[in-house]
Amino acid sequence: MYPEYMRVSLNKVKKTRNKRFELAKSDKPVFPPMSAEEREQVLNKFHPDYKKDARRKINVGPNKKEIMTTEVADVLESHSRIDPKKFDLSKPDIETDVLVIGGGGGGCAAAITAMQSGADVKISTKLRLGDANSMMSQGGMQASVKEDDSPPRHYLDALGGGHFDNKPKLTKALTQDGPEVVKWLEELGVCWDKDEEGSLQVLHGGGTSRKRMLSCRDYTGAIIMRTLMDEVRNHPDQIEILEFMPTVELIMDEKGHCAGGVLYNLETEEYFTVKAKATIITTGGYGRLHIRGFDTTNHYGATGDGLVMAYRAGAKLMYMDSVQYHPTGSVFPEQIAGFLITEKIRGAGGQPVNKDGELFVFPREPRDVESSSFIRECTERNNGIKTPQGRVGIWLDSPLIEMLQGEGYINKNFPAMHRQFIRYDIDITKEPMLVFPSLHYQNGGIEINDKCETNIPGLYVAGEASGGVHGRNRLMGNSVLDYNVFGRRAGIYASEYIKSAKLGKLSLKHVSEYEKELKDKGIKTERVAPIILPSYTPEDVKKRQFTAHYEGTLR
Amino acid sequence: MATKKKTKNQPKKKDFVTVYIMGKAYDVPAKSTIMGAIEYAGYQIKRGAGCREGFCGACATVYRLPGDYKIYTGLACTTIVEEGMWLAQLPAIPGEKALYDIDKTKPDVNTIQRLYPEVFRCVACNTCTKACPQDLEVMDYIQAAKRGDIEAVMDLSFDCLCCGLCAIRCPAEIVQYNVGLLCKRLYGKYLSPKSKDLEKRLKEMKKNKYDDEFKELMKAKKEELKKKYYNLD
Ligand SMILES: Cc1cc2nc3c(=O)[nH]c(=O)nc-3n(C[C@H](O)[C@H](O)[C@H](O)COP(=O)(O)OP(=O)(O)OC[C@H]3O[C@@H](n4cnc5c(N)ncnc54)[C@H](O)[C@@H]3O)c2cc1C
Ligand code: FES
Numbered sequence: 001m002y003p004e005y006m007r008v009s010l011n012k013v014k015k016t017r018n019k020r021f022e023l024a025k026s027d028k029p030v031f032p033p034m035s036a037e038e039r040e041q042v043l044n045k046f047h048p049d050y051k052k053d054a055r056r057k058i059n060v061g062p063n064k065k066e067i068m069t070t071e072v073a074d075v076l077e078s079h080s081r082i083d084p085k086k087f088d089l090s091k092p093d094i095e096t097d098v099l100v101i102g103g104g105g106g107g108c109a110a111a112i113t114a115m116q117s118g119a120d121v122k123i124s125t126k127l128r129l130g131d132a133n134s135m136m137s138q139g140g141m142q143a144s145v146k147e148d149d150s151p152p153r154h155y156l157d158a159l160g161g162g163h164f165d166n167k168p169k170l171t172k173a174l175t176q177d178g179p180e181v182v183k184w185l186e187e188l189g190v191c192w193d194k195d196e197e198g199s200l201q202v203l204h205g206g207g208t209s210r211k212r213m214l215s216c217r218d219y220t221g222a223i224i225m226r227t228l229m230d231e232v233r234n235h236p237d238q239i240e241i242l243e244f245m246p247t248v249e250l251i252m253d254e255k256g257h258c259a260g261g262v263l264y265n266l267e268t269e270e271y272f273t274v275k276a277k278a279t280i281i282t283t284g285g286y287g288r289l290h291i292r293g294f295d296t297t298n299h300y301g302a303t304g305d306g307l308v309m310a311y312r313a314g315a316k317l318m319y320m321d322s323v324q325y326h327p328t329g330s331v332f333p334e335q336i337a338g339f340l341i342t343e344k345i346r347g348a349g350g351q352p353v354n355k356d357g358e359l360f361v362f363p364r365e366p367r368d369v370e371s372s373s374f375i376r377e378c379t380e381r382n383n384g385i386k387t388p389q390g391r392v393g394i395w396l397d398s399p400l401i402e403m404l405q406g407e408g409y410i411n412k413n414f415p416a417m418h419r420q421f422i423r424y425d426i427d428i429t430k431e432p433m434l435v436f437p438s439l440h441y442q443n444g445g446i447e448i449n450d451k452c453e454t455n456i457p458g459l460y461v462a463g464e465a466s467g468g469v470h471g472r473n474r475l476m477g478n479s480v481l482d483y484n485v486f487g488r489r490a491g492i493y494a495s496e497y498i499k500s501a502k503l504g505k506l507s508l509k510h511v512s513e514y515e516k517e518l519k520d521k522g523i524k525t526e527r528v529a530p531i532i533l534p535s536y537t538p539e540d541v542k543k544r545q546f547t548a549h550y551e552g553t554l555r
Numbered sequence: 556m557a558t559k560k561k562t563k564n565q566p567k568k569k570d571f572v573t574v575y576i577m578g579k580a581y582d583v584p585a586k587s588t589i590m591g592a593i594e595y596a597g598y599q600i601k602r603g604a605g606c607r608e609g610f611c612g613a614c615a616t617v618y619r620l621p622g623d624y625k626i627y628t629g630l631a632c633t634t635i636v637e638e639g640m641w642l643a644q645l646p647a648i649p650g651e652k653a654l655y656d657i658d659k660t661k662p663d664v665n666t667i668q669r670l671y672p673e674v675f676r677c678v679a680c681n682t683c684t685k686a687c688p689q690d691l692e693v694m695d696y697i698q699a700a701k702r703g704d705i706e707a708v709m710d711l712s713f714d715c716l717c718c719g720l721c722a723i724r725c726p727a728e729i730v731q732y733n734v735g736l737l738c739k740r741l742y743g744k745y746l747s748p749k750s751k752d753l754e755k756r757l758k759e760m761k762k763n764k765y766d767d768e769f770k771e772l773m774k775a776k777k778e779e780l781k782k783k784y785y786n787l788d
Contacts, residue, residue, distance in 0.1 A: 135611045136608060151760075179753060179756045188657065189743040217714070533599065538594075
């Protein structure tokens, strides 16, 4: 339930609703979309990436001297968890064709196609299989399947959203494989939303010039992820799943090829070496680094581990200066601060309005632009609504959806959202939600080509851990597509590669060399990475943990 | 004692409640989620947290409340603590998953019989439904599975998080969530009406319909692309 003092503002939202409803029905844009210059302006002034201290120079590794998000540079300039001298690499504990690091959507897709190409696969994953950002996408997946749409149009939309910084070949692969991925997933048993004749239901997302968002009610990610997981589990002879066994370093061979990884059993605290002819990183994003103190929509294990290991091994990163904040993170009630409110709410007609119930931005600008204008409304213009805990947000008017789409629409199409709020006595069919941008997506990542190859032979990357596909700003629905398109490709190309791959002597020299580089550059720090899990232990508890050995955030 | 239990000299703070985490008392902020409370108490969760938003089912929790004989079930990430709550998280749920080849599995009652015969032991006690943190009609979908009504199972189990709380409470030892998952896959693959739009697009792609357009786009300079983009209708 909203506190009493918010009633005044809530009533204003109610009052303007009819007027906004008429406008929305008229088919004209409910608010003038911004020109290129206006977008530029609001980004420069209000996007968190552009704030002082938001970025700094990295001093070591393949991208040294480049400007990166500060928290990312910090985690890269950290010590390894392991001492290479303690490992006898002549006798690896496990041997396999393909090591997949990360059991989310990209990892499962890669495991499936690698297995289908005849490879023996191990999946190292941090939590349980499917405990991943992939499980959480509510909104949907973009793919151009309609008559009035086309893959090239999808390509242009993705480019525009990404400010034309996308790596063209990657974006081409993304949009070209789209329709096929829809089919592939359906053949695996994904239940797409359709009408009675089988016509796929499509909605708008931010920055789409055509309705292109496919969905599975608002459990899109959960349905796709569970389908992929179930398929992985149907093949225990070819795919072994190692849960609560994150990888903490890559292993190389003497020729500079990637040759597997060092895994850490979170429960017994043992380390294991895996020798693999090819390695695929699908570790997802970094929301749990809580960049600039933002809340995040990401799952518990999203700590950017893949970036850290790949970087130490010499892989090049791309666009690590750009962070995606989702415009509509929840800010009230406090317990669900940061939780994602799917963009589909706006796709279905929900409008962002300020404390006076007035629209102040076109509801479907690209994410960074939309987020920046929310921040502007709450700061410079002082038109936000404060929560009792001191957060501030603007309203996302969901009752309007029921007026536009018919009663019952929210319950049918947004059951997860409805459930999330009704627990706190907020009925989103009758009252709006209070929202503010939340740390959502790692725009950049490890540089790949359209075969998912990196600059290190034998090392493949797919999904959110990779960079370039979306330029500096991803559009909604393109990353579910991304992990499917590139997950599948990674599995295929890695298993092709292993046919001729011959590994030399295994080595962890890159870890010692990186340590040395840190030292040579005079970087003195106690940071240890990969972080593996964030710590939410209160400081006063930590003060009493006299015998806890914190390594990074994990004790 | 290494807990934050209120003692006589340490009165409980305002807006705090006492919860018993696996039997030990801790004072935690009222209105926190169970997950928040566990972390506030000082635990580093390893098992028992995934998405933290009610999607993954990693955080199944059982609890009792004072003066109440019932065992309650909930998700740690979305359930709010209450005064006197006695709780334990379930680190993992043992549940059999049938292996099958989706390409060779028919969407009918025989499949259910073959892969999950225990479904037919359901005594319709409704315990599963009561245990479901998503408020799904679990028993109804198990009944539908008995009839081979794959579509109904898909529909009723759509929002299932596979947290396993139904299975752990079921006297007939059914693994409901896996039955639901099987039926969803069978529905999606075999029973959902086929999309003509999609088939048409795939045919076009096979004939390389968009290759020329892509070629041009790949050659185009940034400025040209920008113009094209801002001119999209
Ligand atoms: C709440 C939310 C909603 C979203 N909604 C949408 C949407 O509607 N549409 C859309 O297109 N996109 C959406 N996204 C984005 C999209 O879901 C993700 O970008 C995508 O799923 C990433 O897939 P992935 O396989 O690359 O990574 P993930 O699915 O995150 O998988 C990474 C896996 O690697 C594991 N891992 C991490 N580190 C290690 C390690 N060191 N060793 C081993 N394993 C490790 C993780 O635990 C995890 O299981 C959403 C994201 C979130 C968080
Ligand atoms: S942590 Fe995923 S459902 Fe609770």
